[in-house]
Amino acid sequence: MELNAFIIFIAAIFTSNILLTNFLGMCSFLSVSKEVDSSIGLGMAVVFVMTMTSALNYVVYHYILVPLDIIYLQYIIFIIVIAAFVQLTEMVMERFSPILYYSLGIFLPLITVNCAILGVSLFMIIRNYSFIQSVAYGAGSGLGWLLAILALAGIRQRIKEKYVPTGLVGAGLSLIITGIMALAFVGFSGIVVIQ
Amino acid sequence: MKKKEIFITSAFTQNSVWRQILGICSALAVTNLMLNSLVMGLGVIFTLALSSFTISMIRDLIPKRIRMMVQTLIIASYVIIVDLFLKAYYPEISKSLGPYVGLIITNCIIMGRAEAFAGKNAPIDSMIDGIGAGVGYTLVLLIIAFVRELFGFGSVFGIPLLGDWWTKWSIMVMAPSAFFMLAILIWVINTPKLKRG
Numbered sequence: 001m002e003l004n005a006f007i008i009f010i011a012a013i014f015t016s017n018i019l020l021t022n023f024l025g026m027c028s029f030l031s032v033s034k035e036v037d038s039s040i041g042l043g044m045a046v047v048f049v050m051t052m053t054s055a056l057n058y059v060v061y062h063y064i065l066v067p068l069d070i071i072y073l074q075y076i077i078f079i080i081v082i083a084a085f086v087q088l089t090e091m092v093m094e095r096f097s098p099i100l101y102y103s104l105g106i107f108l109p110l111i112t113v114n115c116a117i118l119g120v121s122l123f124m125i126i127r128n129y130s131f132i133q134s135v136a137y138g139a140g141s142g143l144g145w146l147l148a149i150l151a152l153a154g155i156r157q158r159i160k161e162k163y164v165p166t167g168l169v170g171a172g173l174s175l176i177i178t179g180i181m182a183l184a185f186v187g188f189s190g191i192v193v194i195q
Numbered sequence: 196m197k198k199k200e201i202f203i204t205s206a207f208t209q210n211s212v213w214r215q216i217l218g219i220c221s222a223l224a225v226t227n228l229m230l231n232s233l234v235m236g237l238g239v240i241f242t243l244a245l246s247s248f249t250i251s252m253i254r255d256l257i258p259k260r261i262r263m264m265v266q267t268l269i270i271a272s273y274v275i276i277v278d279l280f281l282k283a284y285y286p287e288i289s290k291s292l293g294p295y296v297g298l299i300i301t302n303c304i305i306m307g308r309a310e311a312f313a314g315k316n317a318p319i320d321s322m323i324d325g326i327g328a329g330v331g332y333t334l335v336l337l338i339i340a341f342v343r344e345l346f347g348f349g350s351v352f353g354i355p356l357l358g359d360w361w362t363k364w365s366i367m368v369m370a371p372s373a374f375f376m377l378a379i380l381i382w383v384i385n386t387p388k389l390k391r392g
Contacts, residue, residue, distance in 0.1 A: 027217065075271045075275055115220050126293060172381040176374065180371070183371040186370070
């Protein structure tokens with residue numbers, strides 16, 4: 001079935017949120033969500049890198065790996081593409097826009113090991129998306145991730161001074177908040193469905 | 196440190212999931228069925244043991260600046276082995292795990308053990324540490340999967356236990372319950388530790 005790219009974009013943000021339904025990118029999600037400012041920074045960096053790497057990996061997969069019949073190397077190639085792209089972005093940013101570099105640059109190395117980035121590339125291959133669909137999926141997933149981390153950071157900032165059982169402080173509490181958020185997002189699932 | 200101590204430390208007292216909150220992406224994603232969790236856990240044990248061993252073997256040869264990249268490539272090679280093995284012998288499970296097998300590469304536990312242990316210790320010790328961390332991870336997966344599968348499908352390892360009278364909790368199969376289960380697990384395990392001081 002051919003899905004409209006715009007539908008995929010919307011679905012990736014709400015109904016198939018990469019974090020809340022596929023659990024990807026949890027590590028940096030939990031560690032960076034203490035403050036709203038830094039989570040916006042990381043979120044923006046994720047949106048950018050995710051969109052670009054899903055486009056790059058699509059091209060690499062369909063025009064290099066498939067013709068050469070070396071699909072089994074996809075993991076290694078994808079990781080290299082992502083790492084190289086992040087490194088390149090860091091260098092370009094440092095050279096041309098130091099202000100942007102100091103606000104976003106510190107988050108870039110974190111992104112290489114963010115499983116959501118690799119996950120988006122793998123999902124797009126498994127679901128047989130076209131180029132436009134892949135880019136829409138990448139951008140949508142990035143925005144969905146930004147939305148989730150922003151919401152969590154906002155809630156965590158408010159809850160910081162409240163009383164919580166000691167065993168739950170930190171990760172436990174964040175997980176419960178995320179669970180409630182995921183429940184809320186389940187409510188969107190009637191709108192559109194992509195696997 | 197004795198071998199047994201290394202194992203106990205990395206599997207239980209310093210368990211990556213509940214002490215350090217690492218590698219939870221896949222811990223959440225595959226735990227709706229026990230079988231998937233077990234296969235995933237075995238894959239992680241295999242990758243962790245061998246990549247720790249390899250990284251420790253060549254730890255003096257890796258230039259400091261590019262060590263992350265080298266480690267990632269070593270890990271990726273082992274993950275490819277796991278992936279091809281599953282595709283060849285267990286195509287059904289491979290299909291239901293989907294991209295999560297490939298995502299073992301970015302599982303922070305493996306990178307974490309490589310950085311924290313394998314980079315400084317002898318190969319055999321590192322391998323034991325890797326197996327320990329993997330066993331600890333598998334344990335967490337199985338505990339969560341047990342509860343989710345029991346309440347969600349009324350079965351354990353696909354064997355129906357609760358029978359027809361059981362109303363299946365569809366929430367247990369969906370995403371949110373994974374977050375709640377992991378949070379409760381962390382809570383339960385950390386509470387007595389804090390009381391003792």
